[in-house]
Amino acid sequence: MSTQLNSKIPAGPLGDKWSSYKEDVKLVNPNNKRKFKVIVVGTGLAGASAAATLAELGYQVDAFTFHDSPRRAHSIAAQGGINAAKNYQGDGDSVHRLFHDTIKGGDFRAREANVHRLAEVSVNIIDQMVAQGVPFAREYGGLLDNRSFGGAQVSRTFYARGQTGQQLLLGAYQQLARQVGLGGVRLFNRSELVDVVTVEGRAAGIVVRDLITGEVTSHAAHAVVLATGGYGNAFFLSTNAMSCNVTAAWRAHRKGAYFANPCYTQIxxxxxxxxxxxxxxxxxxxxxxxxxxxxxxxxxxxxxxxxxxxxxxxxxxxxxxxxxxxxxxxxxxxxxxxxxxxxxxxxxxxxxxxxxxxxxxxxxxxxxxxxxxxxxxxxxxxxxxxxxxxxxxxxxxxxxxxHYTMGGLWVDYELMTSIPGLYAAGEANFSDHGANRLGASALMQGLADGYFVLPYTIGNYLAPMLNKAIPSVDHPEFKAAELAARERFTGYLNIGGTRSPDWFHREVGKIIWDYCGMERTEQGLEKALSELPALYDEFKKDLRVTGNGESLNQTLEKAGRVDDFFQLGMLMCRDALERQESCGGHFRAEYQTEEGEALRDDDKFCHVAAWEWSGDPMTAKRNIEELEFENVHLATRSYK
Amino acid sequence: MSNHLKDIILKIWRQNGPKDTGHFETYKVDEISDEASFLEMLDYLNEQLITDGKEAIVFDHDCREGICGTCSLMINGQAHGPERSTATCQLHMRKFSSGAEIVIEPWRAAAFPIIKDLMVDRSAFDRIIESGGFITSVTGGAPDANLIPIPKPVADSAMDSAECIGCGACVAACPNGAANLFTSAKIAHLNLLPQGQAERYKRAESMIEKMDEYFGSCTNHGECEAACPKEISIDVIALANADYRKAKLKNRKFISRI
CATH class of the missing domain: 3.90.700.10 (Succinate dehydrogenase/fumarate reductase flavoprotein, catalytic domain)
Incomplete structure (x- = not known):
């Protein structure tokens, strides 16, 4: 029996759901906000905007990044632009049209309510970013310029030359920096999450490794936000930055957070x-x-x-x-x-x-x-x-x-994972893009989650916890997680094999790319599922990490990340194998139209697959969240 | 088709930690494709080192697209190497020839202490931004984006300054280890825009004074502009200086009114 997933979608007509949610949401009094601590991991668009806004509201925020500065996050590399339903060009755009394009672009595998909210807040994002000084492209009259992007027949994309991601990230980074300067956010740079800790079934904090000293420490909070990006580097060769990895999401998955639709990857x-x-x-x-x-x-x-x-x-x-x-x-x-x-x-x-x-x-x-x-x-x-x-x-x-991964941690309407108090935002969650993301929508979603969604939904979780103490970092759960992390990293150093982490990354990436890349088949996926565990065993026996664990060691960092890519890779292939249809970025050669287009099976697969950790990715349990389409008709996607 | 370069000699700075004295070590790369990027050549060397049981060379890098600003190497004495307006990660081996001897060092500046080998600590840049490199705008309170028209030339100039990737090449190239190009680029970006006017003078004053806590002084060498991978013009320094001077006068005026 699969577990019932409650997506907590508010009742009422689609266009009213978000506003009625906001009207009913529990609030925390401004003077009480400072009694709550929130950890934000990752400082890209979603993380930086969430950390800045939560601190602005008065929460104590601890922000973590493995980079030397929050400004390095990979959101910075997005080039083209950010969508918003402003209809500044008068070409017929609207919130509904952006919603519809996104649902259709995602091949009818995203949640209607989340996507509609995304389209609604898209207009606020542009206002917010302009107020922060993001130098978007303008017409000679001084008004904002737009361009068009794939999957849309209107010009709704705002851009800053070919560096839109950079300018938006710097905007969010500057708001974060302001809060660091004001003392609202404590910033921990060059600190990598190595575990998520739960106490009594709730998120209690994280364990991080200081990349400079190798020291492993615990940090506790009332709520934890993971805004740690996608897992495209599972393929080894990708457009992701070199250090992009799945570790934070994967470690959360191992602690009970469901991992949704891992086979939805965008090429x-x-x-x-x-x-x-x-x-x-x-x-x-x-x-x-x-x-x-x-x-x-x-x-x-x-x-x-x-x-x-x-x-x-x-x-x-x-x-x-x-x-x-x-x-x-x-x-x-x-x-x-x-x-x-x-x-x-x-x-x-x-x-x-x-x-x-x-x-x-x-x-x-x-x-x-x-x-x-x-x-x-x-x-x-x-x-x-x-x-x-x-x-x-x-x-x-x-x-x-x-390039991008639509799959990620399963979250409900409030962006909460299946672990109470643990949230996932931006590319790290699965929620808004279905089986395929449209261009210029990643920046939109990251900022929507961080600026306009989490600040409301976290309050709803925290309000009933007023005057509840932050869990102690001496709790046995923290101590056990610290010990496990130390042993894991010492373990990599002690294998003493012959192959570098990069060698294994290249090999595991090749298997995933060949069998779980642009085109997948049952036969290929089964082959991958026999090769991956074998290679993983070799990794555990033949890895060589030089240097030590007490000073900065990039080889050791990489070993931990590759370990998690192995496990994720198996889950990706299992998800792709189980989803016996083609949709969006998931193309199964067996399921195609005569013209070679993706052939969905709405009777059997109009659902989210949310995988539950069982101790081994090869035996993870597949749970289902049915997708209900009340406002758009399930149609065969046609761009002819 | 790609050609292969042979016998590249690398003299690389190795330093085990901030307190270690450090030294150059010589390595040889027997053969590498000219299609490889400079950092891929270092990856290749590191793979060899790991195979030989030696510790890999630590260097900062991430996006490898020239935009995140993480990479940072002095290559033959030049910040980001010989190609103009190009970050290290975008430098390719086709710019070198067989038998080349290449000296690789970390950024050299007192404000950027070495963490290990070629990696330095640039957090002083974050401190400068935290002191005023932003426009205060509370989430949710923004007016419609088209309410303030911004003439295209103004938006374009702001964008020219905003392109700074915060890599620190300007500081590394400067004989004084000054951070005026970095700081002024941010001041210019925000002070040129109408949205930035409310905090214009406070921003210039606090950012420049924070900068002075960490970095050397600018004496107009212009090395920073030559090293900048985004070709940010030193004109921004003049603009920031002008705003700083005005800020000092204005702030005196405000004080006299208290």
């Missing part, structure tokens, strides 16, 4: 293809490039001419051909699979024939080089630095890469 269509075996990561080129760039491959597998010499009739602009109404702006999952099909057919371009062209020749002819430079200059420069080719003269070469 971004426009990344610079791998160039050699040393490659440590892949670099994304913003989806906004598809506003003006045209995607094509040669029609002939044996094409030897350079791109500019290939005449129109020998080119296949496959996105425009297959999806005429969205064309080059087809959603990410669809564009990625189309690129994969082209390359698999031997039509790939570049020295390794592992890419497709993204061509700006027409845009330059139509708009002039200056306009193209104004819009995408920094992206073109970045491409040239990495690929060594000038995209003004030669089309960019692109190939899909792991």
């Amino acid at each position: 971004h269509p426009t990344c610079i293809p791998q160039s050699d075996e040393f490659q440590s990561k892949l670099t994304l080129m913003s989806e906004s490039l598809r506003n003006d760039g045209r995607v094509w491959v040669p029609k002939n597998q044996d094409e030897k001419r350079s791109a500019a010499d290939i005449p129109e009739e020998d080119r296949d602009y496959y996105l425009e051909r297959l999806y005429p109404s969205y064309g080059n702006l087809a959603p990410r999952d669809i564009s990625s699979r189309a690129a994969k099909r082209a390359v698999d057919k031997g039509l790939g371009v570049g020295p390794l024939k592992n890419g497709v062209y993204l061509d700006f020749a027409d845009a330059i002819a139509r708009l002039g080089k200056d306009v193209v430079k104004e819009r995408y200059g920094n992206l073109f420069d970045m491409y040239e630095r990495i690929a060594g080719e000038n995209p003004y003269d030669m089309p960019m070469r692109m190939y899909p890469a792991s």
